[in-house]
Each structure stands twice: as structure tokens, then as C-alpha cells.
Amino acid sequence: MKVEGEHLFKAPREVVYEMFNDPDALGAAVPGMQKMIKLDESHYEAVLGIRVGPVSANFSGNLSLTDEVPPESVTLVIEGKGGAGFVKGVGYVKFEDLGDETTLLKYTGEANIGGTLASVGQRMIDSVAKSMFKTVFEKLDKILEERWQKN
Amino acid sequence: MKKLFPITVTVNGKVYERQVEARLLLSDFLRHDLGLLGTHVGCEHGICGACTILFDGEAVRSCLIFAVQANGHEIRTVESLGTPENLHPLQQSFTDKHALQCGFCTPGFLMTLVPFLEENPTPTEDEIREAIDGNICRCTGYEKIVEAVHDAAEKMSQKK
Amino acid sequence: MTGKYFGNPIKRLEDKQLLTGNAKYIDDIEVPGQLHAAFLRSDFAHARILKIDVSEALKRPGVVAVYTAEDFGDFWKPGPLQVPPPTAIPGSKFNARTLVPIAKDKIRYSGEVLAVVIAESRYIAEDAFDDIIVDVESLPAVVDLEKAWEDSSVLVHDDLPSNMAALVTQEVGNYEEAKKKADVVVARRMLIEHVAGAAMENRGFLASWDDQNQVMTIWANTQSPLTVRGSVSRALGLAESQVHVITPAIGGGFGPKVMTSLTDDVLLPWISKQLKRPIKWVEDRRENFLATTSERDQVHHCEIALKKDGTILGFKDVFYHNTGAYDSYGMTVPLNTQTHIISNYRVPNFYTQIRMVFTNQMVVTPVRGAGRSEGVFAMERMLDFAAKEMGLSPIEIRRKNLLRADELPLATGITGQDFVKNTLDSGDYLGNFEKCLQAIEYDKFIKETQPKAQKEGKRLGIGVVAFTEGTAVGPYEGCKVTVSTSGKVTMTTGYSSQGQAHYTVFAQIIADQLNVKVEDVKVITGDTNHFAWGAGTFASRGATLVGTAALLASQKVRAKIFSTASKALGVPEDQVELGEGSVSIKGKPDSAIPLGTLAAMANPMRGVIEPGVEPGLEATAYYGPPHGSTGCGAMGVILSIDEETCKPVLEKMVIVDDCGTMINPLIVDGQLQGGISMGIGNTLYERLVYDENGQLLTASFMDYLMPLATDMPKKLEIIHNHAESSLKLNPLGIKGVGEAGAIPPGPAIVQAIEDAFADKGVEILETNLSPSSIYGYLKKVEHK
Numbered sequence A: 001m002k003v004e005g006e007h008l009f010k011a012p013r014e015v016v017y018e019m020f021n022d023p024d025a026l027g028a029a030v031p032g033m034q035k036m037i038k039l040d041e042s043h044y045e046a047v048l049g050i051r052v053g054p055v056s057a058n059f060s061g062n063l064s065l066t067d068e069v070p071p072e073s074v075t076l077v078i079e080g081k082g083g084a085g086f087v088k089g090v091g092y093v094k095f096e097d098l099g100d101e102t103t104l105l106k107y108t109g110e111a112n113i114g115g116t117l118a119s120v121g122q123r124m125i126d127s128v129a130k131s132m133f134k135t136v137f138e139k140l141d142k143i144l145e146e147r148w149q150k151n
Numbered sequence B: 001m002k003k004l005f006p007i008t009v010t011v012n013g014k015v016y017e018r019q020v021e022a023r024l025l026l027s028d029f030l031r032h033d034l035g036l037l038g039t040h041v042g043c044e045h046g047i048c049g050a051c052t053i054l055f056d057g058e059a060v061r062s063c064l065i066f067a068v069q070a071n072g073h074e075i076r077t078v079e080s081l082g083t084p085e086n087l088h089p090l091q092q093s094f095t096d097k098h099a100l101q102c103g104f105c106t107p108g109f110l111m112t113l114v115p116f117l118e119e120n121p122t123p124t125e126d127e128i129r130e131a132i133d134g135n136i137c138r139c140t141g142y143e144k145i146v147e148a149v150h151d152a153a154e155k156m157s158q159k160k
Numbered sequence C: 001m002t003g004k005y006f007g008n009p010i011k012r013l014e015d016k017q018l019l020t021g022n023a024k025y026i027d028d029i030e031v032p033g034q035l036h037a038a039f040l041r042s043d044f045a046h047a048r049i050l051k052i053d054v055s056e057a058l059k060r061p062g063v064v065a066v067y068t069a070e071d072f073g074d075f076w077k078p079g080p081l082q083v084p085p086p087t088a089i090p091g092s093k094f095n096a097r098t099l100v101p102i103a104k105d106k107i108r109y110s111g112e113v114l115a116v117v118i119a120e121s122r123y124i125a126e127d128a129f130d131d132i133i134v135d136v137e138s139l140p141a142v143v144d145l146e147k148a149w150e151d152s153s154v155l156v157h158d159d160l161p162s163n164m165a166a167l168v169t170q171e172v173g174n175y176e177e178a179k180k181k182a183d184v185v186v187a188r189r190m191l192i193e194h195v196a197g198a199a200m201e202n203r204g205f206l207a208s209w210d211d212q213n214q215v216m217t218i219w220a221n222t223q224s225p226l227t228v229r230g231s232v233s234r235a236l237g238l239a240e241s242q243v244h245v246i247t248p249a250i251g252g253g254f255g256p257k258v259m260t261s262l263t264d265d266v267l268l269p270w271i272s273k274q275l276k277r278p279i280k281w282v283e284d285r286r287e288n289f290l291a292t293t294s295e296r297d298q299v300h301h302c303e304i305a306l307k308k309d310g311t312i313l314g315f316k317d318v319f320y321h322n323t324g325a326y327d328s329y330g331m332t333v334p335l336n337t338q339t340h341i342i343s344n345y346r347v348p349n350f351y352t353q354i355r356m357v358f359t360n361q362m363v364v365t366p367v368r369g370a371g372r373s374e375g376v377f378a379m380e381r382m383l384d385f386a387a388k389e390m391g392l393s394p395i396e397i398r399r400k401n402l403l404r405a406d407e408l409p410l411a412t413g414i415t416g417q418d419f420v421k422n423t424l425d426s427g428d429y430l431g432n433f434e435k436c437l438q439a440i441e442y443d444k445f446i447k448e449t450q451p452k453a454q455k456e457g458k459r460l461g462i463g464v465v466a467f468t469e470g471t472a473v474g475p476y477e478g479c480k481v482t483v484s485t486s487g488k489v490t491m492t493t494g495y496s497s498q499g500q501a502h503y504t505v506f507a508q509i510i511a512d513q514l515n516v517k518v519e520d521v522k523v524i525t526g527d528t529n530h531f532a533w534g535a536g537t538f539a540s541r542g543a544t545l546v547g548t549a550a551l552l553a554s555q556k557v558r559a560k561i562f563s564t565a566s567k568a569l570g571v572p573e574d575q576v577e578l579g580e581g582s583v584s585i586k587g588k589p590d591s592a593i594p595l596g597t598l599a600a601m602a603n604p605m606r607g608v609i610e611p612g613v614e615p616g617l618e619a620t621a622y623y624g625p626p627h628g629s630t631g632c633g634a635m636g637v638i639l640s641i642d643e644e645t646c647k648p649v650l651e652k653m654v655i656v657d658d659c660g661t662m663i664n665p666l667i668v669d670g671q672l673q674g675g676i677s678m679g680i681g682n683t684l685y686e687r688l689v690y691d692e693n694g695q696l697l698t699a700s701f702m703d704y705l706m707p708l709a710t711d712m713p714k715k716l717e718i719i720h721n722h723a724e725s726s727l728k729l730n731p732l733g734i735k736g737v738g739e740a741g742a743i744p745p746g747p748a749i750v751q752a753i754e755d756a757f758a759d760k761g762v763e764i765l766e767t768n769l770s771p772s773s774i775y776g777y778l779k780k781v782e783h784k
């Protein structure tokens, strides 16, 4: 599965980038995230509950940030598995400074999905992924609003 | 031990009281708890129609219902139609017209068609095809099932 | 040949039990004390197993045992080759890599079994999956057939130099020479998509070890109970008499249920013996899609060489055939394809090569049609392309090349699935085609119907194709016919039944021979304690092989009736009359002895026969044909299609079929109709989709679309065109019909869709045509 998209954040690039390195922010933004622990500077452990059509299950896995070029870009590598299959993915995230204290985030990525999630849920995966991204960005916007505008 | 719930269900006119797990499917309950094996399971996800039963007179898929949901309701399965010695007219038409081969899908078709023919005693061919469009048969190609329904409709309305 | 019953549309004897819910299928069988098995299957298509930890699962209440490959010790080994390799074909290469019962070290397809959980209930067994920790190193998956063939591909079996499972080349004449002389050469690449057997009942297996009597009783919905008995007894070191395989009512077969050496039939008997408890496993639908065998999936590279007038000079077809992760079922499917490519037409020069390739997908074994559909599709499509290129009508080109009745029998020179050189035995191929043209009113359609519709803004298309169905291959089947002292007759056979009306058609044959009522003949199928010789239910061979054996056995019994009656009545045999259910002296009805009484007399204990004479009104017979037969026919279809939605509607379909003598025309029609629905499904709805990681994306009926009642043709006409010449084949002149219907719908429908869009020049190169793929074809030509 391929994913691609962009989102405009109303905050300077450094702030947005910082937020992506903050497990509390990420953990709060991802729907169904049950726990997210920072192992070291660039590795996290997470447990995530997701529901795709008839399939719902908990996934546990790792998230690592590699090729970090603060505050321009980062590569996310995720690996998770659970009772309903597995997900492996790489996401390339770019932060473009548009001036006027806004940042355009662009992402492209590829996920490899297996097990029940793929064999029974595949029709729904795309739309579930889209709605997940939407929620994540909405939540991050809120977090930014609180953090950035308050300061 | 999993928590059990008491249920009372009327199946084919007989009242059963049982303790069941919340997750037990009605199809499994009928088949394995009550031993009514005529209800078949072909897909467990509501598409094939093999598990069709009558729930308060309405054709529904028993693989999509939990046994606990049947508490206080009335159910009819294929066992409530005819016996080998005394077939229901629809069953008779099915054998007369060779509307079954392996027979696995057949109880589901019968239970879909019984209320259909009650509601529409003189259906057209298109209406019959629509009526059985939620039941999969891999063996017959449906032609002879459609013929059998016509035949049964004719005979049943004559009797009335 | 017709009799009181034979040849007549007798109602089925087995129906009443099935209709009332009284028939017992595998999931209906319960043995006291039985435990349930569930199989933990791999999410990965290709991976190395690092660790499987089941310790937590064992702690779960209700779990009795959990096994991984290691737990089976020496018992774990790759299974047997169920069908032998094509050694009869010179120069053929075959790499046997047979199914393993449970993955060890390496996973080769998604759905392969990793652990077997035995528990008090299926619900608990599946719960325990959550407790099992599986650690694997995933590997890139081999999915694309043509890429898999290349030397650079990742390997499915590390010990082989490539993913080549087999390479078989057959040639008659010399294609390259013919090509040089040709006026026109047309080449195309075509895909034939992957489809499932999808019987409505999934697979199931129940093994019950009786430690006291040292007997293993097995219930299995298998098409091949005798193969199961053989493999279980070999694997467990038991005598065959210690293994009793019973087939209950079976909810459809269509091929995949013939496969053995899977997890259930190998491991469950062993586990039952270990635990001394009956073990039951019933597959669910997702498992059926993932791990029960499936078929088709070929890529053809075809070339046809012709003279200006449309005469075929030669045909070349190099095709890739997906065998999946293992190749236990040998080469039945691609060999069928090779024989069927040229099975309708005069093709003097034919070159064909099978490139059978391992992939990280489930194993491919025959599914109704079984390679025949693919071969017929390739040839029929190439004729259409050639006709277009040369400005001929699809009808003309076929008329020119179809074999005529007087050209048969014809040895094609191509070796088939039974490793015998294929013979097209009988039939009127051209005659079938002409009959079909008439019935579908081809000329009227072209001259009136289509142009009229066009004026009204409607698109109609017509397609007419020819087909053959290789049937009734050997080696043999047999049966035993017994008249009991009640006068009732029993026939037993090792052949198993999945809805083909065996209980009726065999009874028809016997009832006529013995002059008893058809309902007084009880047929027992697929029980190895009743009859222990035979091969299995496949290749439309039941009516021909078991049917002929039933004829031969009942003829022997009939002879015994006459000899015994002659003694009992004290008259020479020619004075004996066999009435319905009794024997008497000709012209003296008072002398009648009921058949049951005669059966008692045929027992030396108290009867009229002397020691040395075989007792009982009973006989066993076997029949094995020298080579398979070939059914044949033609199919025409008229469809309408909306340019916006691209959904084809089948307005009318005609099938002309020659299956040889019909035992029961009602049953033959049912077989044809069922086959046709499968052929329609394969063409317009069904498709197994694997993604590039080897994940099956269509493992439910939500995504794998089955043909429904509203998808069938609005009018379906069946014409039987049985050629008398088939009578030379076997005593009853039966060919077989189980797969015929599934073969021609593909090329007929595709030809009709192209015809409906003839003005646009659409050319379709695959079998699976969802509305969106048809739309894609339209867009492609519009953008040209």
C-alpha cells in the first residue's frame, strides 16, 4: 500500500519538527494508541488498537526515526504485529518552511500489510488509513495550537 | 471460565433453556448445542446464505447473530419443514426439478424461500432470482432452483 | 442403449435426506470425547522461522496440546508426490518439492501452518493463537510468474538453482518450418487468472484412534478416500485394514478436495494416536481461500501461423504455469492445457512448452475445468485475433479448421495428464458448432438484431466458440454388487460423491440389469471398509469408470441369477425368466421365486449351489479405459453491455454438448448448468488476488465474488448432440460431463464483449473481466 499526502501546520518549522520527536504528542494524536514509550532518542515502542472493517486487533511494534535532518526531514520506520497480521512501513516526511510561520508537511510512504488485515480487510485499509491521517493531523493541529500559540 | 448467560429460545416450536457464552454464534448454538445440524455454515461472514433461518418469521443469517440475541425469540430451521417421508411442497419441488446437487446450500435456500413464497405466492422469474440473490450455490447454476420455485409456487397456490 | 431406468430423467434417490437437513456432513459428525484442532497460519508469504514459542498457549485452560514442526520429530517429512512426474514425455524436467504438513525452518506461502492447537473447543483453540509468539525473518516474496522464472529471482526452494518446477516441451510437425510458409502470423500474450474451487462446504477431517482395537477411523470430505487410507497407513506404519476412511455427505468438491498430504490428513491421525482422543478440524472460509488448493493462473505466449484463406498451418504456445509453493500434484493441470490447445482443430504443426514455476502462493491443483479451460481459451482467442487481422469472421475461420466427424478418431501426438498420447475419439466438432450457430440465430443476430439495437443506442455482442473436454482417464475404478436376501441390492464403491448423483445413476444401471426397482438399489460410496480399490473422483470419470464397472458387475450377478435359478427351478437357463424382483420358468408365473429367496439359495449353507462355486448373488468388477475420452461441444452467447457501467448482461446462452451416452439427462443438464455458472464466475466475477508481497487480498466472499442467480444468462439452452461413435469407447458409450460447462464461457463471453465494442477495436487479453477492467480496455483504445 502506498500513502502520500501533505498538511499545512500553522507553526514554524522547528516547532513542528520538535513535535514529531515528542512521544507524548504523537501518542496523543494517533487514534487507538494505547501506549507509546521512548526507548532512546530515535526509537519508540508502541501498542496500538486498530479496527479495519470486520478486523479489530491490537498491534505492538516499534517506531524508529532515521536519517534525521532537523528540521527538514526524517524517515520513519514502523514495524508492528498482532493477532490480525502485521504492518511494516517506511515513511518519508519533509517539512517545508513556507515563511510566515507556517510549515508544509509532505509525506510519502509504503506499507506492507499481511495476515487477516490484508486478506479480509484490504478493501477498507485505504479509507481507514486516510481517516487515520486526517485525525492525526487534526489532533496535532490542536496540540500545536496549545503549545505554540500559548507561548 | 468464561461468563455464561442464560437464554430461553423457542426453536421449531420447542422451548430450550441454555447457558451460553456471549460470543457463541447462533449458528453454532443451533448446530452444536441443540444438535440441529440442518443449518449449514458456508462462510461465517454473512455472504453465502447457507445458514439462513427464520427469526420471528423473518429469514436471517444465523452466523451473524449471537445466541444471546436470540433470547426470547422464536426460531425455525430447516428441520421444521418436512420429513423424508412427508416433504414440504417446496422440498418436493426441489427434488422433482433437480434443484440440488451436493445439498449443502439447500437448507439456506429453503429457509429464504419459505417466507418469500408466503409473501409472494406467484412470483415472476426475476422476482425469484432477486429473492435468492443472497444465497450462493456452487453446484447447480441456479437454473433448476428457479424452476423448482416456480413449480412450488404453482402447486402451493393451487392447494390454497 | 436405454432401459426402464437407464437414459431416463429419474429423480434423485439421495435428495430426501439432503432436503430435510438429515444428511450428515463432516461438521455434523461428533465422536464422544472429541477434541478440536485449529491451525495457526503464517501471516507471511515467505520467511524464515526463527522461533515459535507456544509455552503461554499451553497454560490456557481448555488447551490440551500445541504442536509445532519440531514436536513431530522424524514423523515430519515432505509428503508424497500424489501424481507422478511426466517421465513419459522425452526431455521433460520436473523438480519435485512436495507439500510439508507444517512449516519447519521456512514459510513458503501465507496461510502455511505454523502450529496446531488442540483444545476442548474450537473457540478456545483459536483463542490460544494470541498466546503463541512467532518470530520470523521475512523474505521478499516470489509472486509474478514470468519474473519468478528468471535466474535472478528470489528462490522459493533454496536448494534448487531456480524456481523452475518443470519444463515440458512437446511438438508435432515443425512449427518454425510452418511459420516460414505462413501468410499471416499473429502473436499475443494472455493471462488466465487465478480462481478458487470454492465448494460451499469447506474441508474437514476427523481422526479417531481406537487404542483397544488398534484401528484408526477417519471421516473426511475427500474426493479420494483410498488415497487418504493409503497415506495414513503408510505414515503410521499400520496395515491398510487398520485404517477406515469414511466420506460423509460432501458439500461439493470441484477438485481441491482431491488433495491429500495436507496438515489435517497427515498430522491429525498422528495426534489422535498420541492423545488417544478423537480430533476434529473443520476449515473456515478464510483458511479455505488461503490454504486449500486453487487453480488457473497461467501466462500464455501464443503464436498462430495461417494461410491467406484462414487455414491454420501451425500454433505455438509457451506458457507459464503457477504451481504455487509446492508441486505435489504433478503436472495434471498444465498437461491438460497442452492437450486442449489444439483439441478442436486441424493443427498440423504444434509446439508447446510448459514452464511450471514455484511461487510463494498456495498450491495449485485441478479445479473444475482443470487446465482445459486455459488451453481452449488460448486457442479460441488466437483464432479471434487472427480472424480480425485477416478480415475474416470468427465463424469462417472456425468452420475452416474445425475437425469433422469423419476425421476422428485422431491421434494428436500430444501426451496428456494420464501420460497416454491423446486421442480425440469421437464426435462431430463442426456439426456441434453449426448447431450452436443455428440455436443462437447467428445470422439473424448479425443482420437484424445487432444493427437494430445499435440504432437504439444499445450495444449487443455475440460470441461462438468450440470446446472439448478430456474426460474419463484411467487407471481404473471398481464396485461390488450384491443381492441381499431381502431382495434389495447394494452396490459399494471406493469412489466418493460430492453431489454428482452417484446414488441414482449407478442404481439406474444396476436396476436395469437385475430388473429391480431403482429405489431398491442402495449405493454406498467412499467407505474404504466397503470397497478398497480405486483412484478417486476427478476428471469427469465417475459415470464412465464406475458406471461401466457397475454394468459389468451387475451383468455378472445377472448371469449368477440365471445359473442359480436354473438349478432352483430345475430348468435350463434359457427357460428362466427374470421378472421384476423374481425369477420363474418362462410361461409359468406360478413358479416364481423372489430374488431375495434366490439370494439365500445362492449361499452354500442351505442353498442350491455346490462347494466350489462362488457363493452369493454377488460380483465385483473393475473397469479401466485404455485412454481418456473426449467430450466436445460448442457455446454461443449474446450479451448486452452498457458503455457507461461496462457491466455485461448475458441475454442468451446456448451450449451444444456431446458427453456420450447419458445415464440421466436431468443430471447431465445439472452438471452443465453448474459448470456454466462456474465458467461465468471465472470470467466476470471471481479472482484470487495476491499483492506483490504474496498476501492474498481476497480471502472472503466479500472480495472473492461468486456468481449469483441474477448473474446467470436470461435464457440458457442446452442441446445434446451425442455422436453414436462414442459407443466404441466403452460398453455404455459414456464420455463424461463434469467439467464441460466450465470450459467455454470464458472465450465465448470475451469474444462477445469484443464484438459489442467492435467499432472501437477493443482487444481483451485476459479471463477476468470486472466492469472496471472492461472500462480500462475501453479507455486504452480511446487513448490510442
Ligand code: FES
Binding pocket: B040, B041, B042, B043, B044, B045, B046, B047, B048, B049, B050, B051, B052, B061, B062, B063, B064
Ligand atoms: S454461513 Fe452465514 S451467510 Fe454464509
Ligand code: FES
Binding pocket: B099, B100, B101, B102, B103, B104, B105, B106, B136, B137, B138, B139, B140, C200, C251, C252, C499
Ligand atoms: S447444491 Fe451444492 S452448493 Fe448448492
